[in-house]
Amino acid sequence: xxxxxxxxxxxxxxxxxxxxxxxxxxxxxxxxxxxxxxxxxxxxxxxxxxxxxxxxxxxxxxxxxxxxxxxxxxxxxxxxxxxxxxxxxxxxxxxxxxxxxxxxxxxxxxxxxxxxxxxxxxxxxxxxxxxxxxxxxxxxxxxxxxxxxxxxxxxxxxxxxxxxxxxxxxxxxxxxxxxxxxxxxxxxxxxxxxxxxxxxxxxxxxxxxxxxxxxxxxxxxxxxxxxxxxxxxxxxxxxxxxxxxxxxxxxxxxxxxxxxxxxxxxxxxxxxxxxxxxxxxxxxxxxxxxxxxxxxxxxxxxxxxxxxxxxxxxxxxxxxxxxxxxxxxxxxxxxxxx
Numbered sequence: 001x002x003x004x005x006x007x008x009x010x011x012x013x014x015x016x017x018x019x020x021x022x023x024x025x026x027x028x029x030x031x032x033x034x035x036x037x038x039x040x041x042x043x044x045x046x047x048x049x050x051x052x053x054x055x056x057x058x059x060x061x062x063x064x065x066x067x068x069x070x071x072x073x074x075x076x077x078x079x080x081x082x083x084x085x086x087x088x089x090x091x092x093x094x095x096x097x098x099x100x101x102x103x104x105x106x107x108x109x110x111x112x113x114x115x116x117x118x119x120x121x122x123x124x125x126x127x128x129x130x131x132x133x134x135x136x137x138x139x140x141x142x143x144x145x146x147x148x149x150x151x152x153x154x155x156x157x158x159x160x161x162x163x164x165x166x167x168x169x170x171x172x173x174x175x176x177x178x179x180x181x182x183x184x185x186x187x188x189x190x191x192x193x194x195x196x197x198x199x200x201x202x203x204x205x206x207x208x209x210x211x212x213x214x215x216x217x218x219x220x221x222x223x224x225x226x227x228x229x230x231x232x233x234x235x236x237x238x239x240x241x242x243x244x245x246x247x248x249x250x251x252x253x254x255x256x257x258x259x260x261x262x263x264x265x266x267x268x269x270x271x272x273x274x275x276x277x278x279x280x281x282x283x284x285x286x287x288x289x290x291x292x293x294x295x296x297x298x299x300x301x302x303x304x305x306x307x308x309x310x311x312x313x314x315x316x317x318x319x320x321x322x323x324x325x326x327x328x329x330x331x332x333x334x335x336x337x338x
Contacts, residue, residue, distance in 0.1 A: 016043020
């Protein structure tokens with residue numbers, strides 16, 4: 001049988017903290033996981049500078065460096081990687097799962113989906129250029145870097161209020177900018193934000209441009225009144241874009257159950273989907289927390305769920321499985337719950 005027809009024990013689709021943690025656990029159980037990590041592997045942390053809130057890094061760590069370490073640890077135990085994008089998935093209920101990477105086809109008894117999510121963008125001049133230089137999409141991640149600064153939060157939903165409340169603990173002054181006078185945020189979240197002494201509301205204004213200073217960091221936000229066109233400039237030390245996230249579930253749209261926002265639905269607290277042998281982890285399923293540490297924990301659950309699934313469905317001896325598949329039962333019984 002050709003290499004293309006080999007049936008893997010487990011394929012993990014994705015390349016962020018959830019995917020690499022799932023790979024680490026699966027590799028240590030001798031499942032020889034194959035990770036389709038994508039060209040832009042590393043997830044959102046690949047575009048993050050200082051990470052100070054991940055346990056085990058008391059001095060902080062650069063996002064790309066941390067993802068390199070995650071990847072190297074998974075590789076140490078036998079994880080294999082394809083640094084290319086999965087282009088199509090054919091998912092079955094309890095059968096062989098198929099992952100296409102361009103013209104190449106990869107088969108597996110189980111799949112862990114870990115494509116993550118991405119913050120919604122405004123598409124404004126300076127937005128991408130100043131990412132990591134004063135423009136952020138995560139208040140919880142980066143708020144502490146803006147102690148004593150005047151900052152802006154852009155958005156009108158609960159995410160904007162949550163980011164504002166958190167960042168206001170550090171900022172000198174925080175201005176919430178929203179394109180309408182009314183907010184989508186729940187009343188209780190609005191009240192909490194309005195009760196903070198250093199939070200102000202500026203409506204109805206829309207951002208037009210993010211402007212860098214001489215040091216290359218964010219210096220100003222140019223705004224326009226949504227109704228009369230009046231222009232305004234705010235001098236700031238930081239901007240937080242909080243208009244929501246978009247799960248990267250395009251690959252499985254129509255092939256697996258998702259909610260109205262596109263997040264993959266799992267049988268919580270497990271990572272099982274309604275398709276036997278298909279599991280989903282990380283920001284692909286997480287509406288709420290979206291932190292590297294919670295994604296890593298979710299990846300752990302996905303790997304264990306996949307192990308137990310493979311344990312309960314021993315391989316067909318006539319099939320060409322991964323070379324260590326015979327060790328599945330022995331390897332995972334020790335990690336399965338009693």
